[in-house]
Amino acid sequence: MSEAVLEVEALTVRFGHGRLKVTAVDGVCLHLRRGEALGLVGESGSGKSTILRAITGLTTIAGGQIRLDGAALAPPRGLAVLRRVQMVFQDPYASLHPRHTVDRILSEPLAIHRLPDRERRILAVLREVGLGPAYRFRYPHQLSGGQRQRVAIARALILEPEILLLDEPTSALDASVQAEILNLLEALRRERGLTFLLVSHNLAVVAHLCERLIVMRGGRIEEETTAAALRSGTVAADYTRRMLTASEGFVRRGAAPG
Numbered sequence: 001m002s003e004a005v006l007e008v009e010a011l012t013v014r015f016g017h018g019r020l021k022v023t024a025v026d027g028v029c030l031h032l033r034r035g036e037a038l039g040l041v042g043e044s045g046s047g048k049s050t051i052l053r054a055i056t057g058l059t060t061i062a063g064g065q066i067r068l069d070g071a072a073l074a075p076p077r078g079l080a081v082l083r084r085v086q087m088v089f090q091d092p093y094a095s096l097h098p099r100h101t102v103d104r105i106l107s108e109p110l111a112i113h114r115l116p117d118r119e120r121r122i123l124a125v126l127r128e129v130g131l132g133p134a135y136r137f138r139y140p141h142q143l144s145g146g147q148r149q150r151v152a153i154a155r156a157l158i159l160e161p162e163i164l165l166l167d168e169p170t171s172a173l174d175a176s177v178q179a180e181i182l183n184l185l186e187a188l189r190r191e192r193g194l195t196f197l198l199v200s201h202n203l204a205v206v207a208h209l210c211e212r213l214i215v216m217r218g219g220r221i222e223e224e225t226t227a228a229a230l231r232s233g234t235v236a237a238d239y240t241r242r243m244l245t246a247s248e249g250f251v252r253r254g255a256a257p258g
């Protein structure tokens with residue numbers, strides 16, 4: 001078994017001041033091995049997105065440590081770290097600049113990271129996410145929701161990251177498009193040997209992409225389990241069982257997204 005590429009140790013994140021202080025993440029530990037896909041599930045407000053934001057350095061941490069290949073990350077994140085760990089957000093409508101073409105959206109990270117071969121990289125990554133060169137000079141409003149999310153994935157991939165942090169990557173999409181994007185992500189992980197940390201409220205989505213998952217509740221880890229245990233309904237915590245029941249039809253339909 002390979003070593004952990006990403007380690008989160010006793011991560012604590014707080015927001016607000018005084019009596020309004022909220023502990024959004026409370027001593028969370030998680031480890032990701034290279035090439036693994038780990039899911040983070042849990043009710044709204046349980047701290048899932050905050051963990052991803054803390055890893056990328058978008059959120060200041062109050063305690064704990066985040067390590068990449070054994071090296072502790074300090075704020076602000078350097079370009080080398082940002083290149084290795086890329087994030088894909090839920091809403092491709094909000095995450096793509098409305099007045100920038102796909103070409104410009106994909107060129108920007110290359111310019112920031114001073115990567116050569118712009119032309120070759122853009123055409124290659126568009127092909128990889130299933131969009132031909134015809135899409136290169138379109139604006140986001142000239143794309144469907146699924147195509148926009150493909151562009152958002154291409155923008156992350158163009159830097160050749162090792163780890164993708166996926167924050168509800170399919171929940172803004174129609175069910176049929178969700179399945180296409182999940183299949184694309186699965187293929188990319190296999191072909192590029194990527195490591196995924198996926199946040200989703202949808203247990204079927206997590207079971208589709210991840211072998212292992214962590215159930216969050218109130219900023220803490222409630223249970224660590226596997227997709228196989230979810231499918232067979234053999235989860236330990238009552239809370240996880242209730243989530244499973246609430247994910248209507250999950251057990252009956254197996255791990256199909258929807």
Ligand SMILES: Nc1ncnc2c1ncn2[C@@H]1O[C@H](COP(=O)(O)OP(=O)(O)OP(=O)(O)O)[C@@H](O)[C@H]1O
Binds near residue numbers: 022042046048201
């Ligand atoms: N920037 C912020 N300022 C203040 N409080 C915040 C901020 N970001 C998150 N929180 C609070 O931290 C807690 C955890 O939020 P977080 O977004 O991580 O939850 P989540 O599990 O991702 O929820 P959801 O599934 O709804 O996205 C919540 O109580 C939220 O209100």
